[in-house]
Amino acid sequence: MEVSKPLLIAVFACLLATGGFLVNWLNTRKQIRLLKLELDDHKKLIAQLTRSQQNFYNTIEEGQARSMAVARSVTSLENDIAALAKQIKTVSEQDPDSRLYQRAAEMLQAGASMDEVMHSCDLPAAEVQLLMNIHKPA
Structure with missing residues (x-):
């Protein structure tokens, strides 16, 4: 049984194409796996940055609340000082x-x-x- 040369070339070409497809498919699977790992790392980084951002916002809010409390205290002290200065002036005039x-x-x-x-x-x-x-x- 003799196989024709063009048939052998066609079979060889099919095997070669199938092998190329298989190598390409394996490389693609490997790249997908690596990209999934990278995506997971990025998701973890985003979660960490989100927590840091929230902590930063909380720190700012605490600072603002403290600033408001200090401002109220300063205003109260300024009023007290003004009242005392007025009393001192009244006493000194008497x-x-x-x-x-x-x-x-x-x-x-x-x-x-x-x-x-x-x-x-x-x-x-x-x-x-x-x-x-x-x-x-x-």
Whole structure:
């Protein structure tokens, strides 16, 4: 039994094509497996980044809440300071001696000389010197 040459070539070509297809199919399966592994890694990274982002948002919200609390405290303290300053001014205006010292301190801060303060406020030099050391002009 003799097989024709073209038939042998056709069978060989079919075997070669089938082998090529099989190699290509195996390579494709391998690439798909690698891509699935890479996809899983990316999904894990996305989940981790999402958790980090949520932690970051929570940190920002906590910081904002703390800032608001501090702002309220500062406002309250500013109001308290203003009230105390008003009380101090009222008390100092009621005490004649402290009015002299207050006036002397204001004069010194405005740049008045020691002699001017002594004559204007009727204070001894030692007291004016002490006030000068406490209230140096800005």
